[in-house]
Structure formats: C-alpha cells, structure tokens
Amino acid sequence: METGRDLMEAVGERCGHCSGRSVSICNVIDDADLPALVAESSRVIVPSGRCFIEEGCAADHFYVLTGGRAKLFNLMVDGRRQIIGFAELGDFLGLASSDAYAFTAEALGDVTLCRFSHSSIERLVERFPRLRGRLQKEASSELVKMQSRLMLLGRKTARERLATFLIEQARPCCVYAEQWRNENGPMTLPLPMSRMDIADYLGLTIETVSRTFSLFKREGLISTKGASSVTLLALGNLADIANGLE
Amino acid sequence: METGRDLMEAVGERCGHCSGRSVSICNVIDDADLPALVAESSRVIVPSGRCFIEEGCAADHFYVLTGGRAKLFNLMVDGRRQIIGFAELGDFLGLASSDAYAFTAEALGDVTLCRFSHSSIERLVERFPRLRGRLQKEASSELVKMQSRLMLLGRKTARERLATFLIEQARPCCVYAEQWRNENGPMTLPLPMSRMDIADYLGLTIETVSRTFSLFKREGLISTKGASSVTLLALGNLADIANGLE
DNA sequence: CGATTGTTTGATATATATCAATAACCGTGG
DNA sequence: CCACGGTTATTGATATATATCAAACAATCG
CATH class of the missing domain: 1.10.10.10 (Winged helix-like DNA-binding domain superfamily/Winged helix DNA-binding domain)
Structure with a gap:
C-alpha cells in the first residue's frame, strides 16, 4: 500500500478512491518498476461514440481505462442490446479468457486508454507478483456485482x-x-x-x-x-x- | 494434460467432459501430489434440500462439487429469489473474494462435496502452479457466461x-x-x-x-x-x- | 390408496412495451 | 445572442406479454 503506485499514475492519470468496476490494479506497482510498465503500454485516445473493443474480434490487447467512461454491451442479431456495465477510471477491459472479445466497448464521451498487448500479461504478472492476487480478487468481486445484476434484471x-x-x-x-x-x-x-x-x-x-x-x-x-x-x-x-x- | 489428474478423481469421483460452470481445475494435479491434496480436503455429503453455503455467512471453506447438482441463489428481503446458476460436477463454489459468501447453495438431490479450508487455497496454488492459471481462466469464462445471462434476463x-x-x-x-x-x-x-x-x-x-x-x-x-x-x-x-x- | 405437493391449464389483472405526439435540449450558423 | 433543425427526452394512449389468482390435474410417497 505505502510503496505502491497506481498504474493510472504510470500512464499519466490520477486514481481517486475508485474500486474498479472491472479489474483495477491500484497499488501493486513499485515506483522503480514504472519505466518497465510504461514500456509495455501505449496510450490511446478514443473519441466519443467510437468502439475500441468489438465483440467477436481477435482479443489482441487489453486496456486500462485512464480517462472518461465507456459502455460495454452485447447485441442480439435483431438489434436488441444489453449493456453489461459502464467502465470507469481504473477498469481493466478485454482480459477475457478466450481469443475473441466477449463484448463491445464504446466510448461515452472521449476516453483515454492504456493499451497492453495481450501476450504481455504473463510478463507483467511475473514482474509484479502482487498484480496477480489483485487481478483475481477484482475478478471475483466483478462476479459478485454480476450476481446482483442478475437479481436486478430477473426480479x-x-x-x-x-x-x-x-x-x-x-x-x-x-x-x-x-x-x-x-x-x-x-x-x-x-x-x-x-x-x-x-x-x-x-x-x-x-x-x-x-x-x-x-x-x-x-x-x-x-x-x-x-x-x-x-x-x-x-x-x-x-x-x-x-x-x-x- | 497427459500427466494431469482430476481433483474429482483425487476425491473419489470421475469427471466427464464437463467444463465446469463455476471454476474447474481438471488436469492440473500430478499423480504424485494427490496425497497432499487429499490431506487438505474433507469429504462432505449433503442431503437433498440442505443448504451448504449461506449468503452472508463467514466464508470459511470452499468446495468442489463431486456428485449431484446444486442451485445457487440470492434472496431479497421479501422473498424474491434469483437463481444465479446450477452447479455441477467439478464446479468450484465459495471462492468469493470477500469474507462472506455472496450466495446460498442448496443441494438438488443428494450432493457430495470436497471441502477445503479457505486459507488452504494459498498453499494449494503454490504447490500446484498450474492450478492458478486454471482458476483464472475459469473465472473469466464464468464472467462470459454471466454476460449472456444478463442478455437473457434483460432482453x-x-x-x-x-x-x-x-x-x-x-x-x-x-x-x-x-x-x-x-x-x-x-x-x-x-x-x-x-x-x-x-x-x-x-x-x-x-x-x-x-x-x-x-x-x-x-x-x-x-x-x-x-x-x-x-x-x-x-x-x-x-x-x-x-x-x-x- | 388417499393425502400432499407440484404441475398444468384457465381467467383476469397489471406492469411495462409499443405507438404517437409534444416538448426540451443542443449544436450550428446567422 | 438568437433562431433554427435535428436529436433526445418526456408525456400520453393503447397493446401485450407476463404476472396473478384460482381451479383442475398429475405425480409422489407414506
């Protein structure tokens, strides 16, 4: 906690007290490692309304949202849409298990992202061991949120x-x-x-x-x-x- | 894959071709390690209709379902119920991040479980490194399934x-x-x-x-x-x- | 075999969807 | 700054899918 530093800071943004809707990795990176982290990533700016992840496409990259908000959704063939969630500062997007994205992500207003190659996750996790625990923890808290969304939609x-x-x-x-x-x-x-x-x-x-x-x-x-x-x-x-x- | 062995086998049951609704750890345990694994666990038999995980209670243990099926659900104060899913052979239950269970699990017919202390997960993951990757992968596939359930319930x-x-x-x-x-x-x-x-x-x-x-x-x-x-x-x-x- | 519980079917009610018309908002250009 | 046009949001009238209420029916288990 004390020695940690946000990935958000590493890429130029500040993280508030957000607890990440998707997967946040606050406070798992040591200052000395920042350059290595920055080297792995590239910044992306997405204009309002643009999709930066598309359901079914090859999942080459994953992203950390560093500014603005995005909507994540699935579509049915006839156009019915279900929004899965709204991503905000610090959320991880596109970490799906499979090799295709499971949802579409569209910028709500202008969005800034930090982009990592999907293959770099192994390196990152090895280099920053606390990252792994954090990812797991946030993934399971995401599952809990999903459960309450099921109650919302079903009942x-x-x-x-x-x-x-x-x-x-x-x-x-x-x-x-x-x-x-x-x-x-x-x-x-x-x-x-x-x-x-x-x-x-x-x-x-x-x-x-x-x-x-x-x-x-x-x-x-x-x-x-x-x-x-x-x-x-x-x-x-x-x-x-x-x-x-x- | 070739050298692996199911946890289900370790605790006396066979795993079919199930891909685990929750989190499965098929094929990540070497034969030589079975005794260590068995030592960490205890078998539980739950009669039909009995709850073996209760929402809000201290999450002391996690379970692998080794026989039968279970329903996982949340309740609202007025009794409205949303079933989150049906657990089957090989599913992991109760691995929530927090210290309280996020749902109730009730046996659908008689159920057999393999029970682990929640604190043992660290040891297990250290001892069986492939387990970690498997847990992550299954957790994220669980998230994908949840997404399609949102579409189902919402649209x-x-x-x-x-x-x-x-x-x-x-x-x-x-x-x-x-x-x-x-x-x-x-x-x-x-x-x-x-x-x-x-x-x-x-x-x-x-x-x-x-x-x-x-x-x-x-x-x-x-x-x-x-x-x-x-x-x-x-x-x-x-x-x-x-x-x-x- | 009857009693109990769970399921199916029927009649009706209702929350929400659909269709339609205003009204507010927002960016643009004069 | 205001007027304008297009978009998005609100409000209204009606339709409809599903819920609710109620009864018959089937399955289960002593």
Whole structure:
C-alpha cells in the first residue's frame, strides 16, 4: 500500500478512491518498476461514440481505462442490446479468457486508454507478483456485482432498477471530489450515458426509464438539470427502494 | 494434460467432459501430489434440500462439487429469489473474494462435496502452479457466461429464455454418456430442478415456465416424461429460438 | 390408496412495451 | 445572442406479454 503506485499514475492519470468496476490494479506497482510498465503500454485516445473493443474480434490487447467512461454491451442479431456495465477510471477491459472479445466497448464521451498487448500479461504478472492476487480478487468481486445484476434484471421492478442504478452511480468514483464529502446531503451526479443506454443497462425501454425518472422527481427523491445531471435528494429512500423495502 | 489428474478423481469421483460452470481445475494435479491434496480436503455429503453455503455467512471453506447438482441463489428481503446458476460436477463454489459468501447453495438431490479450508487455497496454488492459471481462466469464462445471462434476463422473451435454458442443459456434462453420442438426434435430459427453480433461474413465474413447456410440446420441439425429464426433439430450432432467430 | 405437493391449464389483472405526439435540449450558423 | 433543425427526452394512449389468482390435474410417497 505505502510503496505502491497506481498504474493510472504510470500512464499519466490520477486514481481517486475508485474500486474498479472491472479489474483495477491500484497499488501493486513499485515506483522503480514504472519505466518497465510504461514500456509495455501505449496510450490511446478514443473519441466519443467510437468502439475500441468489438465483440467477436481477435482479443489482441487489453486496456486500462485512464480517462472518461465507456459502455460495454452485447447485441442480439435483431438489434436488441444489453449493456453489461459502464467502465470507469481504473477498469481493466478485454482480459477475457478466450481469443475473441466477449463484448463491445464504446466510448461515452472521449476516453483515454492504456493499451497492453495481450501476450504481455504473463510478463507483467511475473514482474509484479502482487498484480496477480489483485487481478483475481477484482475478478471475483466483478462476479459478485454480476450476481446482483442478475437479481436486478430477473426480479426487480422498474422503480427498483432505476433506484439501484442511481445508487450505483453515487459511488465516490463517479462523483466530483467536493461533492462526496457530505454523503448524507444531496448528491449531484453526471450521467454521461443516454436514456437509451440506461434502458439497455436496466432491461427496460427509454419510455419506462423516463417515466420512472419523472416519478422520482414528483416524489421528491431526485431533481434533474437537463437529462445528464441528477441530484439525489434522498439517498436513504432510494436505497430502500433499490432493495425492495418500499 | 497427459500427466494431469482430476481433483474429482483425487476425491473419489470421475469427471466427464464437463467444463465446469463455476471454476474447474481438471488436469492440473500430478499423480504424485494427490496425497497432499487429499490431506487438505474433507469429504462432505449433503442431503437433498440442505443448504451448504449461506449468503452472508463467514466464508470459511470452499468446495468442489463431486456428485449431484446444486442451485445457487440470492434472496431479497421479501422473498424474491434469483437463481444465479446450477452447479455441477467439478464446479468450484465459495471462492468469493470477500469474507462472506455472496450466495446460498442448496443441494438438488443428494450432493457430495470436497471441502477445503479457505486459507488452504494459498498453499494449494503454490504447490500446484498450474492450478492458478486454471482458476483464472475459469473465472473469466464464468464472467462470459454471466454476460449472456444478463442478455437473457434483460432482453429475451419467455420463449427465448426457456429455449436457452434447455440448450444449456444439453451440454455433454449434463447428459448420460450414451445419449450425447449422436448430438443430432433427440436428446433426453434429466431436470433435477423444480419448475419453481427454473422460473427463478429465468426470471419468470412457474406458470409462464409451464405454459412455455406446453407450447414447445405442441410445436413438437420437445417431449416430456413427467416434469423432470425432457427430450429435445429439434435442437436446431431450439437454438434458433434461443438466439432470437424465429 | 388417499393425502400432499407440484404441475398444468384457465381467467383476469397489471406492469411495462409499443405507438404517437409534444416538448426540451443542443449544436450550428446567422 | 438568437433562431433554427435535428436529436433526445418526456408525456400520453393503447397493446401485450407476463404476472396473478384460482381451479383442475398429475405425480409422489407414506
């Protein structure tokens, strides 16, 4: 912890208190090893809307997201889409076991990435032994998150889904530093994704998402400024709704 | 591969061609090391209906399923249930990152398990280096399966969900040896889980599951003998339905 | 063999989807 | 800065897939 250093720092970005949606490797790299790490990687800048990982394509590289956010999704032949998750600062993408990517990743706004050749992972893990444990740990925490998403999609109502989503967005990583100081008061969140994205994440339609937003507004649980900024006014109540308590 | 030996064999059971729903460690143990492995483990027999892992409880042990099948699920406070998956021969259970189990595991029929202390995993991985790679690989393949479950629960119709489920059950591991020889012909599967279990796995109600079974029967896609045995008569069609092609 | 539990089928209700019309937002160019 | 056009979001009316409620039926087990 004390001697460690972020990969994010190694590639020029700072990591907050994020706990990585996918796989984060905070604090497993010693300062002395930074040059070696940087040598293995290349920086990539992806403009808004561009896909940098495509389902089914050869999984040549994996990425660490160092700026911006991305949506990860799967498609069915007829166009139905399920968003798997939203990647943020520090997340690992494209570490799938197989030789083809299992999902598509598209930049939500401009995104910066640190790219590694897929074959370099062996070298990296050998060189930075703590990295391995970290990868495992984060992979299994990712599995736990997936489990709660199954509950959300299989058993929760639209209200519960949106409340869950909003609570999820309220994690420190997603909120500006000044704002997550007083976690009890109102909390303003940016929502870089469209209503369509939220719908495809929650297994709903845009109309249902929109109506549920309006409902929450009428109930005084949230307020909005445009479609891409929410203020959570009653985190406790939202959490209760998210868990089916009211 | 050639020199390897199954953990399942080490604890007295044979592993078919299963590719492990959770985390399998087939073929990573050398014969010479078997005694050491057995020394670390203890056998457990769980009667039908008994929970051997409970969500929220201290994660002291992890298990390898060596006989029978189990259902893994999460509950909401009001009793809504989402089945995460059905564990089968060779699956690893309870390897969560945190110190509490993230789901409950209940025996579907009698189950035999090989139990390891959670603290022994470090020793095991050190002693059997190939185990580590295998664990990682299987964990990430588990993540891929989870992704397709998100699509199922978020975007598929009841028809598509049940077809997907039936196809899933038709993997070699679940079928008697004689039957998966001719993969093109009719394939008879045991369904050890109740309609309620299937419903909670697919995010539906028992009634909808039952009606969809009947529909498939009327369409000549399947036939049943009692509620716990299905014969798939048209795997291709079912696969098409599962993927939204008809 | 009856009693109990689980499954299937039927009738109806409802949450959410779909279709359709406004309304708000956003970038652009005057 | 404002007007404009296109996009995205909201709201409304209606349809529909699935849930819910209820009954008959089948399987299981003493």
